[in-house]
Amino acid sequence: MEIYLLLIFMIVAAVAALEIKDLISSVIALSAVGLSLSLAFLVLKAPNLAITQLVVELLCLILLIHATIKKDLPLVKDGRWLFNTVSTLAFVAVFLVFIYFALKExxxxxxxxxxxxxxxxxxxxxxxxxxxxxxxxxxxxxxxxxxxxxxxxxxxxxxxxxxxxxxxxxx
Amino acid sequence: MTLIVKTITRLTIGIIFIYGIYITLQGHLGPGGGFAGGVIVALSFIHILLAFGKDVGMRKLTQKKVLFLMSLGAVVFLAAAVFNFTMRHNQEAYTLHAEKFRIFSSLFMPIYDIAVCFMIGTGLYAIFLALALFTAENKE
Structure with a gap:
């Protein structure tokens, strides 16, 4: 039960990290994904991995905040939306087909x-x-x-x- | 940073460092190990670097020392691994056969853990140091 709650939270946080405009908020959302992954390892009874994931996630959070603070990177949004959408859909389809056969094994x-x-x-x-x-x-x-x-x-x-x-x- | 951050850092830095060493040394008894302990040790040094600035951090652990410790960890890991590989046919001679959950119950596991801790801790600290120096240089 807890694992499904954590997975839903992780998916929501990952989507938020992609969609948020502000860079620091995006980094915080990304680290929320990592910290809940550490909790998920704890729920799955892997404390070794949980400790490693926790400390590496903290280090990555510090590094990313240190790298992105006071920096506004340009965000390209226009142009080639058709190609981008089609290629994204194609890759998602290939991934789904591949994972359908892989998960059966x-x-x-x-x-x-x-x-x-x-x-x-x-x-x-x-x-x-x-x-x-x-x-x-x-x-x-x-x-x-x-x-x-x-x-x-x-x-x-x-x-x-x-x-x-x-x-x-x-x- | 402000006085509050500096004071709190001065109080907690030793505890974080010793906790990293503890996690490293008990890696063969419970959850933990060289990787996690090394990252905690690196975090304690990054703490100094963030709170007191890069000059104090560089005085504690210079770039030369970082490179030396990192290479020392790599060499020790490789030496222990090669020794273990050549002695692979009588493995049981190299365990100490003490009680379970004693710190000296194993001969090579603590050595591996300490070597990994040296490599990971100083390596991640070196990456952060290079990043801090680089951004400081760009501001000038």
């Missing part, structure tokens, strides 16, 4: 297939010594995944520092 919501995860639950503590199986899976059984995602942050930070450096910049 998925297991029922809340009924995971325990083929691999059962093994993790059995051997998780004895192999890693971590009582939190989520961390054990994320850092041990799927360690290469974690390495990749931290390297993404690493490379993006290095890239931002390289682009926005002071030394050796050509004016």
């Amino acid at each position: 998925l297991p029922v919501f809340g009924m995971p297939i325990m083929r691999v995860s059962g093994e993790y639950l059995d051997k998780g503590f004895s192999l890693t010594g971590a009582a939190n199986i989520v961390t054990a899976v994320a850092l041990k059984f799927r360690g290469l995944d974690s390495l990749g995602e931290t390297v993404v942050i690493f490379v993006s930070a290095i890239g931002v520092l390289a682009v926005m450096r002071k030394v050796g910049k050509i004016r």
